[in-house]
Amino acid sequence: MQSELNLELNNGEMVCLIGPNGSGKTTLLKTLAGLQKPLKGEVLINDRLISELSQQEKALEIALVLTDKVQVENATVRDIVTLGQLPYTHWLGGLTDEGRKKVDEAIGMVHLKHKANYFLNELSDGERQRVMIAKALAQDTPLIFLDEPTAHLDLPNRVEIMLLLHRLAHKTQKAIILSTHELDLALQAADRIWLMSETDGVICGVPEDLVIDGSFNRIFQSDAYYFNASNGNFSMNYRLTKKLSLTGDNTRLYWTLRALARSGFYVTDDAETHIDITDKGWELNGKIHPDIETLLNELAGFTEI
Amino acid sequence: MKHRKTNLFILLTILLVILFLADLTLGSIRIPLKDMINVFLGNSTNNINSEILLNFRLPKAITAILTGAALSVAGLLMQTLFRNPLADPYILGVSSGASLGVALVMMASALLPVIFISSGWGLIIAAIIGAALVLLLVVGVSFKVQNSVSLLIVGLMFGTMASSLVSIMQFYSNPDAVKLFVMWNMGSLSAVTWNYMYVLFPVILTGLLIAFLLTKRLNGLLLGENYARGLGIPIIQTRILIVIATGILAGSVTAFTGPIAFVGVAVPHIARGLFRSARHQHLLPACILSGASLLLICDIISQIPAHALPVNIISALFGAPVIIWIILKRK
Numbered sequence: 002m003q004s005e006l007n008l009e010l011n012n013g014e015m016v017c018l019i020g021p022n023g024s025g026k027t028t029l030l031k032t033l034a035g036l037q038k039p040l041k042g043e044v045l046i047n048d049r050l051i052s053e054l055s056q057q058e059k060a061l062e063i064a065l066v067l068t069d070k071v072q073v074e075n076a077t078v079r080d081i082v083t084l085g086q087l088p089y090t091h092w093l094g095g096l097t098d099e100g101r102k103k104v105d106e107a108i109g110m111v112h113l114k115h116k117a118n119y120f121l122n123e124l125s126d127g128e129r130q131r132v133m134i135a136k137a138l139a140q141d142t143p144l145i146f147l148d149e150p151t152a153h154l155d156l157p158n159r160v161e162i163m164l165l166l167h168r169l170a171h172k173t174q175k176a177i178i179l180s181t182h183e184l185d186l187a188l189q190a191a192d193r194i195w196l197m198s199e200t201d202g203v204i205c206g207v208p209e210d211l212v213i214d215g216s217f218n219r220i221f222q223s224d225a226y227y228f229n230a231s232n233g234n235f236s237m238n239y240r241l242t243k244k245l246s247l248t249g250d251n252t253r254l255y256w257t258l259r260a261l262a263r264s265g266f267y268v269t270d271d272a273e274t275h276i277d278i279t280d281k282g283w284e285l286n287g288k289i290h291p292d293i294e295t296l297l298n299e300l301a302g303f304t305e306i
Numbered sequence: 307m308k309h310r311k312t313n314l315f316i317l318l319t320i321l322l323v324i325l326f327l328a329d330l331t332l333g334s335i336r337i338p339l340k341d342m343i344n345v346f347l348g349n350s351t352n353n354i355n356s357e358i359l360l361n362f363r364l365p366k367a368i369t370a371i372l373t374g375a376a377l378s379v380a381g382l383l384m385q386t387l388f389r390n391p392l393a394d395p396y397i398l399g400v401s402s403g404a405s406l407g408v409a410l411v412m413m414a415s416a417l418l419p420v421i422f423i424s425s426g427w428g429l430i431i432a433a434i435i436g437a438a439l440v441l442l443l444v445v446g447v448s449f450k451v452q453n454s455v456s457l458l459i460v461g462l463m464f465g466t467m468a469s470s471l472v473s474i475m476q477f478y479s480n481p482d483a484v485k486l487f488v489m490w491n492m493g494s495l496s497a498v499t500w501n502y503m504y505v506l507f508p509v510i511l512t513g514l515l516i517a518f519l520l521t522k523r524l525n526g527l528l529l530g531e532n533y534a535r536g537l538g539i540p541i542i543q544t545r546i547l548i549v550i551a552t553g554i555l556a557g558s559v560t561a562f563t564g565p566i567a568f569v570g571v572a573v574p575h576i577a578r579g580l581f582r583s584a585r586h587q588h589l590l591p592a593c594i595l596s597g598a599s600l601l602l603i604c605d606i607i608s609q610i611p612a613h614a615l616p617v618n619i620i621s622a623l624f625g626a627p628v629i630i631w632i633i634l635k636r637k
Contacts (some may be wrong), residue, residue: 034536036532036535036536044558047449048313055538055540056535056539056541057538057540058536058538059536059538060538061538063536064536065532065533065536067530067532067533067536068532069529069530069533071390071529071530071531071533073584073632074391074578075578075581075582075583076528076582076584076585080583080584080585081529084525084528084537085537087522087525087537087538087539088538090345091522091523092519092521092522093522093587094522095587140537156401158583189438236489257608
């Protein structure tokens with residue numbers, strides 16, 4: 002899928018792997034993790050081929066958080082996090098004192114100390130994801146790979162997980178790689194971005210550099226939306242056929258613009274129709290509208306201006 | 307939490323001992339505890355009692371313990387491997403293979419030498435060969451398939467094929483042979499005399515030992531195969547070891563006692579419910595203790611009627627409500 006990859010990764014860094022669907026994010030992660038054989042080429046960890054490492058040796062290098070659903074009856078948070086210590090235990094899986102300390106630390110780092118003895122099915126989706134992250138931390142590896150750790154979570158949880166991972170990378174000096182669809186979050190939280198596309202291969206860099214040099218815009222271009230380099234958001238491409246001019250204070254100006262765009266208006270100074278946003282409301286043709294809804298109703302009568 | 311588990315283990319062990327003694331005492335002829343002790347100490351003057359006790363009830367009670375433990379552990383292994391609460395020890399088709407072997411001997415016996423059929427070993431050897439054959443096929447497949455669900459389906463298919471071969475034989479056999487086979491199918495703990503115990507005991511012990519050695523890997527498998535790989539567990543090797551242990555346990559039990567239903571699927575749930583744990587260092591011994599106890603109870607109940615009922619009927623009566631309970635709880 003991808004021709005040539007030469008990627009950079011440093012300790013204590015959080016790397017976000019982003020790219021459109023089908024660009025091969027999960028394939029790349031799984032290949033790097035040694036879960037599947039490289040379609041072509043090779044993966045090296047500390048100058049050793051990953052295909053030559055035993056399962057056990059891999060487990061000492063890379064900890065995984067996957068999208069696979071974890072549903073274990075009667076397992077507590079501590080039970081699951083303890084599994085992270087599995088590569089260090091004997092056949093019964095008994096913990097050493099040091100192992101127990103690692104497990105406690107890991108639970109503390111994801112802020113679940115108060116729920117350590119809760120059963121897994123008593124937790125919210127966000128908390129479960131934190132349990133899996135704690136498991137990866139307890140595995141005590143220099144690398145942690147996460148496949149879409151924010152999928153299926155609501156916005157507060159997505160933000161929290163990203164922040165948590167960012168903080169953990171810096172605090173533990175581990176290298177954390179995660180794939181995600183959350184571009185705006187990735188732009189804010191990632192120390193480095195691996196931007197994947199079907200045509201250009203993988204572009205690697207600090208997020209802001211990739212925005213400024215237009216890489217984001219190039220890879221995420223479509224008829225339906227465009228990447229807005231001025232604010233880091235994706236904006237929809239509306240068919241804007243009608244023009245207006247607009248004045249007013251910043252916040253209301255911004256949201257009025259958005260509402261107008263949805264109705265097919267674009268703002269330009271040479272328009273005949275003018276809206277002035279004042280303390281009283283939205284003034285159009287001498288009439289004051291108290292909110293955007295009534296303004297839009299009034300404008301609905303306008304065709305081509 | 308820890309105390310509760312220790313206490314539970316002690317309680318279950320005491321329960322097992324009591325049930326074991328009860329199984330020896332109760333029956334069509336009651337042998338009081340005092341007489342029993344005398345028999346065991348060699349002081350008994352009652353030859354009938356000591357005959358019943360030593361050569362009939364004792365091996366039967368030991369068989370109940372071995373069988374209950376073996377089937378429960380095999381069921382736990384399958385439920386963990388397939389991450390499916392309704393998986394049972396027979397799901398890989400091992401016991402269907404054993405049935406096929408037995409059916410061949412019972413119903414196609416015209417083709418076999420007389421000595422082979424008349425000795426009790428004939429059936430057992432046929433069952434072991436049948437079970438081992440299916441086991442080898444399933445192990446062969448486990449090298450090939452990517453995930454365990456495929457293995458589950460392949461096992462089911464082998465089982466179905468073996469069953470239909472048995473049906474063909476039943477269709478063409480005389481009624482006596484069919485009745486004999488139906489009786490075998492209902493399972494009997496009393497078929498295992500001391501002669502057979504020398505084989506059954508070490509074989510089941512081996513199966514249980516493999517299961518115990520897999521404790522850590524079984525815990526890892528709870529998260530699914532990809533996570534287990536990430537935790538350093540060699541999946542294919544583990545899968546094969548689990549299949550072999552299950553095959554040994556379920557295959558040998560079926561060969562010696564006939565297929566005994568429901569214990570294997572129900573007991574792991576009882577163990578999980580009692581211990582509120584997912585860790586196999588708790589669940590394996592819990593399955594052994596509660597499985598053995600459950601089958602002893604089944605055996606005690608089956609002896610209540612004047613004409614002792616086949617144990618399979620009783621175990622199904624016990625097991626079916628447990629399965630219903632699981633389904634209602636999972637909604």
